[in-house]
Amino acid sequence: MLMNFKFAHIADCHLDTYSRSNVLQNELNLSFSNAIESAIKNNVNFVLICGDLFNNASPTLSTLVFAIENLKKLKDRKIPVYAIAGSHDFMPSGHTILNVLNAADLTINAYNPVNEENAELNLIQHRDTNIYIGGIIGRIRGLDRQLYDQIKIRPKENAFNIFMFHNGIEEFKPKIMKNTEFLPLSCLPKGFNYYAAGHIHEFFETKINEGKSTLLFPGSPYPTNIGDFGQQNRNQYVLVEVRDNNIYTKRIRTYEHxxxxxxxxxxxxxxxxxxxxxxxxxxxxxxxxxxxxxxxxxxxxxxxxxxxxxxxxxxxxxxxxxxxxxxxxxxxxxxxILKTRFDKGSSAREIEERIAGENTGIVKIDGMDAEKEKKIILELINVLKISKKPGQTNAVYEDEFVASCRKIFDV
Structure with a gap:
């Protein structure tokens, strides 16, 4: 059966990345809005979001509202959004902020394994068509690798099958990430027509399965760290058009400036x-x-x-x-900066006190002697050791951090 349809492939939006820069936060948000508006303008049948829609599992309320408002534009036009969690918007506890969007019927969870004893990925049929979509979530430190061994992933026969995932592929990893371990290509399930990837923040497209399938990383709609700015092959979403079962891709710029x-x-x-x-x-x-x-x-x-x-x-x-x-x-x-030597077996606290003591006075500050400076350095180290509590929002964590620092400096 020959098929004709279009979809938008989006990944690694990392909304809420620039909470301390209003300009960059606005630019980041605008790139996501531009991607959504472009998808609508191009009359896509559906949208794929392949992980890391948010930069963390507890985005600020304003960012969550922003995402909802934009996803609602798609819902109002009856354009479904199939999504998986990435390594950033997935909690170790197994929860993800995407659960909220799924519950609100703004996104459809493409990671849907069934039968716990003999787990198999349940592919979702797109409307009443012969298009089937499924995916595996991304997890930190490659913990999603075991899911590929535990879950049976089989395409539907005589259908157009899309597999979504959020990880790099060892054989295709960028040079800058040569020391990072990713999934070997052999881990991907066989027989899908289109492999919709996320996690690598640059565009990459290739044919696999003896040239019968397309594997594609779209890049991110906007730079999400300083290293991303000015790099080629980044910052877009990809419009995918299937005509008579042949796949055609087009990169669509999303950033404004x-x-x-x-x-x-x-x-x-x-x-x-x-x-x-x-x-x-x-x-x-x-x-x-x-x-x-x-x-x-x-x-x-x-x-x-x-x-x-x-x-x-x-x-x-x-x-x-x-x-x-x-x-x-x-x-x-x-x-x-002085080089400090340590005795073998020195405790972390002894190392901290030695470094603080031997490097005081490098920066001259009026009214501060060496002992006071050392005391402040050690107190700041203690504050920096405090991790974000499970479920704690970035805003609350940052407020507590700033309050602790203010107390140290008595301001």
Whole structure:
């Protein structure tokens, strides 16, 4: 039977990623809205969301409302959304925020194994068609691997079968993730027509099963970390059209504004050399209505990272029309940091006290002696050890963290 239909393949939206940046949060949300609006405009028959719709299992209320409002646009037009949880929006307890969306009839859970003793994935028939959809959830640290061994996954005969999953494939992993272990291709069930993937934040498409099937990672609708900005093959959803059982794919841009990445790498440099290079980059770049990512990597020979006047550079960029400046300065290091040696068998607390004691005074602060600085460093380490409680929202966790820090600094 020859079939003709269209669907949208979306993954790794990571809504709620930029809770501390209103501009980036708005841009991220807009990319998701754009994907939904584009899917509607292209008259898709259904939408696939292949994991990590949210950046965590407990998104803020405003983010949840935003997602509901956009998914409702699809529901109002009778466009079903088939979804699986990813490694970010799935709790170790087995719960996922997607349960709320499923209960509200805004999404359909494509991970639906039946018969606990001899588990088999129950494929969902799309309406009254010959299209069947099923999937396996993604879990942190590759814990979903065992599900592929435990659950029988069999396509329907004489039908168009779609398998959704949220994991990388070992044979096709990006070079930047060469040390990360993913699913071997042999783990995927055989006989499906389309393998709808998520988890890898860049576009990748290939044929498998002797060229009879398509496997595709769509990338993410918007960069979800600084490393994603400026990278090729990212930031879109994929429109899939099946014509006479042949599969055709088209990448659809979802983000609103372009990115500018300012990247400086110097093995060793003096502060004035770093600032001069930054100033030269800023003078010769147009930032109008753009998101700017500033990355600096260098070993400072005559000071510390805090001595580089990054705030002045940021001000210049904003005055030249940028929407926002996001900074990655983790590669900016100083030769003034002391190297500390430890005796074998030293406890964690002994190591912390030694490091704090030997590195005080590097940053001069009025009214603070070495003992007071050491005390503050150790108290901050204790605060940083506090993990988010199960079920605790990011907002509550962040408020408690800030309150603890304020108490340490008496502000």
């Amino acid at each position: 372009d990115f500018v990445v300012l990247n400086i790498e110097m093995k060793k440099a003096k502060i004035n050399e770093i600032e001069a290079k930054l100033d030269n980059l800023v003078k010769n770049t147009d930032f109008s209505n753009k998101v700017v990512i500033l990355k600096v990597k260098a070993k400072i020979e005559d000071g510390k990272a805090g001595d580089v006047n990054i705030s002045e550079v940021e001000d210049k960029i904003m005055k030249r029309g940028a929407l926002v400046v996001e900074k990655n300065l983790s590669g900016l290091t100083s030769g003034t």
